[in-house]
Amino acid sequence: MLKQDPSDVTNALLTHILAVSLVPANTNSSIVLPSELPTFVFKPSPSAVTVNILWYLSLTCSLVAALCVILVQKWVQDYLHRIQRHSQPLRRARVRAFLYDGTKKWKMYLIVKYIPTLLHISLFLFFAGLYIFLFHINLAVSRAVAAVILLCLMFYAFATIVPLFDPSAPYETPLTAPLWRTPAQDAKALRWAHGMITSDSELQPFFESIPGFLSSSDGGQTTAHPDSSVPLRTKSPDYLEPKVQRVRASVCLEALFAISHYETRFYPNRGPGAFTMPEVLNYIEVANRCHNRSSATAGDPEGLPITSGICTLTQLDCQQFVSTYPGHLIPPNIVKVARRADKAMEDVDDMRRILEEVVLGLECDPQIDPQVYHQHITVLLQVYCAVVESKSQHLGAAVEAILPILRTQGIPTSLDLYGYLPDVCYFTAYPNIPAFSQHKIPIYIHHVLAFWRGVGAYPQLPEMQLSPPGVWFPTESISNNILEEIPLRRELEPISRLLEILELDPTTHQLQVHRQNLKAFSSTCIVRGRATEPYQKRPKVLAALLGPFSVVAHILKDIRHGVRIVTLYELVKHCKLYAPKVIESETHAIRTVLEILFPENSWLDKDSQVLFVALLRSILEWEGDPSSNPPCPFSESDVVFLVDTFKQVISHKSSLEAAKRLLGTMDLPETRRSARNHLSILRDHLYEVSRRPLEYGVTRTRMHVDCSSDSSDAK
Numbered sequence: 040m041l042k043q044d045p046s047d048v049t050n051a052l053l054t055h056i057l058a059v060s061l062v063p064a065n066t067n068s069s070i071v072l073p074s075e076l077p078t079f080v081f082k083p084s085p086s087a088v089t090v091n092i093l094w095y096l097s098l099t100c101s102l103v104a105a106l107c108v109i110l111v112q113k114w115v116q117d118y119l120h121r122i123q124r125h126s127q128p129l130r131r132a133r134v135r136a137f138l139y140d141g142t143k144k145w146k147m148y149l150i151v152k153y154i155p156t157l158l159h160i161s162l163f164l165f166f167a168g169l170y171i172f173l174f175h176i177n178l179a180v181s182r183a184v185a186a187v188i189l190l191c192l193m194f195y196a197f198a199t200i201v202p203l204f205d206p207s208a209p210y211e212t213p214l215t216a217p218l219w220r221t222p223a224q225d226a227k228a229l230r231w232a233h234g235m236i237t238s239d240s241e242l243q244p245f246f247e248s249i250p251g252f253l254s255s256s257d258g259g260q261t262t263a264h265p266d267s268s269v270p271l272r273t274k275s276p277d278y279l280e281p282k283v284q285r286v287r288a289s290v291c292l293e294a295l296f297a298i299s300h301y302e303t304r305f306y307p308n309r310g311p312g313a314f315t316m317p318e319v320l321n322y323i324e325v326a327n328r329c330h331n332r333s334s335a336t337a338g339d340p341e342g343l344p345i346t347s348g349i350c351t352l353t354q355l356d357c358q359q360f361v362s363t364y365p366g367h368l369i370p371p372n373i374v375k376v377a378r379r380a381d382k383a384m385e386d387v388d389d390m391r392r393i394l395e396e397v398v399l400g401l402e403c404d405p406q407i408d409p410q411v412y413h414q415h416i417t418v419l420l421q422v423y424c425a426v427v428e429s430k431s432q433h434l435g436a437a438v439e440a441i442l443p444i445l446r447t448q449g450i451p452t453s454l455d456l457y458g459y460l461p462d463v464c465y466f467t468a469y470p471n472i473p474a475f476s477q478h479k480i481p482i483y484i485h486h487v488l489a490f491w492r493g494v495g496a497y498p499q500l501p502e503m504q505l506s507p508p509g510v511w512f513p514t515e516s517i518s519n520n521i522l523e524e525i526p527l528r529r530e531l532e533p534i535s536r537l538l539e540i541l542e543l544d545p546t547t548h549q550l551q552v553h554r555q556n557l558k559a560f561s562s563t564c565i566v567r568g569r570a571t572e573p574y575q576k577r578p579k580v581l582a583a584l585l586g587p588f589s590v591v592a593h594i595l596k597d598i599r600h601g602v603r604i605v606t607l608y609e610l611v612k613h614c615k616l617y618a619p620k621v622i623e624s625e626t627h628a629i630r631t632v633l634e635i636l637f638p639e640n641s642w643l644d645k646d647s648q649v650l651f652v653a654l655l656r657s658i659l660e661w662e663g664d665p666s667s668n669p670p671c672p673f674s675e676s677d678v679v680f681l682v683d684t685f686k687q688v689i690s691h692k693s694s695l696e697a698a699k700r701l702l703g704t705m706d707l708p709e710t711r712r713s714a715r716n717h718l719s720i721l722r723d724h725l726y727e728v729s730r731r732p733l734e735y736g737v738t739r740t741r742m743h744v745d746c747s748s749d750s751s752d753a754k
Contacts, residue, residue, distance in 0.1 A: 086175050093168030100161035107154050156213040246290045250297035295319055296347040299354040323348040323617050346672050349613045350628040357606040360598050369599045373440055374592045374646050380437030381586030383430035387484050390423050394533035416537050424478050431481045437588045461486040465517055466553040472541050489526040496582035500529055511535040513552050584653045596646040603636045604650045614672050629677050637684045648694030655681055656701045663707035663714035682717050686724050698725055
């Protein structure tokens with residue numbers, strides 16, 4: 040079909056001779072005979088070329104498969120001969136291990152695996168060429184052959200696909216393995232295997248194999264169940280022996296850490312399941328209870344992976360942040376608005392301190408008549424009202440900007456304190472005091488100050504004899520309980536005493552209260568409730584260093600740029616809450632999380648850099664506190680890793696100035712040499728950076744990070 044047929048040329052020549060012989064010689068015919076023999080140009084048809092390609096490929100695949108079979112048979116015989124010729128078991132095992140490593144290294148199993156595939160390809164190529172060949176010869180014959188080929192293909196496809204729907208099907212083809220071993224099928228097989236387990240003795244080996252499976256090549260491609268804790272929801276009742284409880288909690292925490300570590304790497308946008316975080320907290324509680332029992336008796340030789348559970352909880356929080364707060368919901372100027380709010384509360388706190396000093400000065404000297412300073416007190420309170428009114432606007436702007444973002448999918452546990460901020464703004468007026476008949480004193484900023492002072496973001500106020508409630512400010516109606524009312528009364532006590540001095544006629548005392556609801560706390564926006572534990576007992580990680588509103592603003596900006604520092608923040612916070620009282624030995628869970636957060640050549644946004652500096656100071660203070668309970672779970676290598684990361688990622692002007700301000704004021708005990716060495720390394724690095732202002736963009740002038748972005752506040 041690819042070369043010219045000689046019979047065709049012979050037939051053409053005979054036709055030419057016959058045409059010449061039929062012309063008489065004596066005839067006056069007008070027929071012109073060709074003087075030369077005709078030439079024939081042969082060109083094979085496209086169908087002939089296609090058929091030959093398919094058939095020769097089929098033949099080649101068959102011959103290659105036959106050759107591979109012969110070679111593999113020879114290789115296997117040599118493999119067995121080399122092993123079996125040694126009589127000593129030890130030498131035979133060594134030779135076998137050496138040869139097996141060679142076959143695995145050079146992928147011999149792939150050659151054996153794909154030999155049947157070559158034969159299947161050869162068969163299908165032959166079928167395709169046969170159909171094309173017959174189609175151009177006889178249509179009826181080609182249709183009959185095509186029907187048989189189609190039936191064969193349908194059966195082949197059935198044998199390939201049916202194991203995808205029923206793993207117990209006995210059929211299989213070379214195409215079944217790459218199709219059947221999909222992530223969804225692996226996850227389905229895992230759930231099926233868990234469903235077939237009926238006893239605790241079978242559960243424990245299953246859970247123990249999960250970390251190894253997820254770290255393997257097959258497990259790395261598995262799509263885990265959306266609620267990863269479903270197969271791990273096995274309780275540890277109190278009636279079990281402490282050793283059994285310890286083993287169960289240990290196995291489950293390690294399995295949950297492996298699952299959360301895997302999902303954080305491959306599926307960061309998928310939030311944790313509904314039962315995952317409560318289950319992790321349950322296992323941490325059981326592990327801590329067993330840890331305390333064993334530590335109180337004869338020690339804990341086996342150890343418990345409580346830190347793994349804490350890291351698991353941290354990675355789940357990271358998933359929740361990523362899945363809950365899309366980056367486009369976070370405005371770019373949120374840090375500026377939050378800094379204004381923190382600066383406003385600092386200014387109001389300074390004004391309160393000035394008023395308190397005036398009150399104490401008047402009370403300390405009984406010879407001073409307060410009425411003599413009546414005009415001065417009036418001016419001072421009017422200035423105070425003006426300051427509070429202007430600063431309350433900055434605070435309200437921050438609350439209105441931050442709370443709507445947090446309410447998007449519900450406030451997470453790490454930021455639930457912001458859901459308990461005061462939700463109503465009260466104003467008080469005093470018509471019987473001439474100097475204040477036209478003024479209204481806003482109480483909201485004092486209420487927020489009392490709230491954050493209870494959390495620990497601001498220092499506690501000294502004790503002072505309080506005025507009777509409800510005389511000058513409606514604290515009973517503002518606060519929900521006595522625990523909130525007393526701090527608020529203490530915040531307002533200096534103003535109450537000065538107003539008492541200005542009141543000329545106490546018998547005509549009047550108090551007008553105005554109320555204004557904040558939009559951020561409307562019933563359609565956020566569901567408010569009480570915390571499961573007093574917020575005064577929660578860890579004070581960053582609010583006292585950066586300011587409460589700046590912290591949440593930096594957190595939201597970090598969520599917009601990768602959620603890395605927020606994950607570290609959650610890790611520190613959970614360690615302060617749940618870390619064991621005895622440091623665990625040889626735990627690598629924290630280092631694993633740190634290596635995920637900060638790979639080589641990491642980069643951080645400027646707001647994330649400031650948050651990282653504050654977190655690093657918190658960790659160093661924890662490491663340098665010899666009386667901390669629980670002790671710092673960050674090992675020496677973990678802190679060194681964070682210090683090296685600091686040198687790598689801290690480069691922006693604002694973060695460098697924050698580092699100078701936060702790290703330059705630290706004072707660690709002499710006995711904590713490790714923490715002091717780390718702090719010394721950080722300070723030396725900052726000194727070296729300050730000597731290269733052009734390279735790092737650092738100026739020699741002193742800056743206040745919290746207020747440098749707002750020139751009006753600086754004035």
